[in-house]
Amino acid sequence: MRKQIAAANWKMNLTASQAQELAAALATGVTQVQPGQQVILGVPFPYLVLVQNKVAGNKNIFLSAQNCADKKNGAYTGETSAEMLHSISIPYVIIGHSERREYYHETHSQLATKVDLALAQDIQPIFCCGEPLHVRETNTQNVFVEKQLKESLFHLSDAQMKNFIIAYEPIWAIGTGKTASSDQAQEMHAHIRQVLASKYGNETAESVSILYGGSVKAANATEIFSKPDVDGGLVGGASLVATEFISIIESLKPGS
Numbered sequence: 001m002r003k004q005i006a007a008a009n010w011k012m013n014l015t016a017s018q019a020q021e022l023a024a025a026l027a028t029g030v031t032q033v034q035p036g037q038q039v040i041l042g043v044p045f046p047y048l049v050l051v052q053n054k055v056a057g058n059k060n061i062f063l064s065a066q067n068c069a070d071k072k073n074g075a076y077t078g079e080t081s082a083e084m085l086h087s088i089s090i091p092y093v094i095i096g097h098s099e100r101r102e103y104y105h106e107t108h109s110q111l112a113t114k115v116d117l118a119l120a121q122d123i124q125p126i127f128c129c130g131e132p133l134h135v136r137e138t139n140t141q142n143v144f145v146e147k148q149l150k151e152s153l154f155h156l157s158d159a160q161m162k163n164f165i166i167a168y169e170p171i172w173a174i175g176t177g178k179t180a181s182s183d184q185a186q187e188m189h190a191h192i193r194q195v196l197a198s199k200y201g202n203e204t205a206e207s208v209s210i211l212y213g214g215s216v217k218a219a220n221a222t223e224i225f226s227k228p229d230v231d232g233g234l235v236g237g238a239s240l241v242a243t244e245f246i247s248i249i250e251s252l253k254p255g256s
């Protein structure tokens with residue numbers, strides 16, 4: 001019913017030759033993808049086409065950008081539009097990563113615009129949400145994440161929300177080596193699904209893939225992915241090492 005997804009987020013790492021080397025290793029090494037599972041690589045803009053060429057022979061690997069502009073086109077120096085991504089056949093884009101919210105001050109309404117512009121180009125957003133440590137410490141994470149979803153996604157139609165992809169990434173677990181426990185992940189994922197169900201109904205909520213992100217690695221992926229509402233992961237650091245990421249892919253539950 002919904003896809004199980006291993007998504008890599010390379011962030012601002014690797015030179016062109018390193019990126020191509022990693023892509024080539026994945027193109028030959030990613031062989032265990034079952035129907036209903038999907039592998040997505042979130043690649044820096046300058047390497048999208050290079051990596052696309054490297055993985056072209058592997059039907060199981062799809063590419064994602066890590067961001068797109070909140071404007072359609074025009075005089076916005078340094079920006080990359082969803083239309084540009086579509087024109088080079090990129091099917092996914094990460095939107096609202098906490099690093100973009102925090103360092104580049106992206107707002108809920110800008111993210112809503114980015115989601116719309118991506119969908120208008122048939123690009124599926126991987127929409128990120130998640131709370132900072134001080135919110136978790138006051139046990140108000142459910143309300144915090146609910147607001148992120150409502151303000152950036154709840155204008156979408158039922159058809160647009162069907163098969164959507166959301167990544168829950170508690171900020172205190174990103175790049176820190178500290179993972180949410182699998183129970184903490186399950187609790188939030190179930191909450192997200194229930195928030196979606198309250199607006200879109202159960203069938204649509206059940207079709208949405210909710211990925212966990214934050215220090216996922218080969219050693220903890222099986223345990224985290226085993227939870228019923230965790231449909232795979234968005235992986236930063238560990239996705240830069242081919243063997244680690246391949247092992248994470250092999251930890252996905254069977255697709256349904």
Ligand code: PGA
Nearest residue numbers: 174175214215235236237
């Ligand atoms: P991490 O990053 O796996 O290095 O914690 C995850 C992310 O930010 O997407």
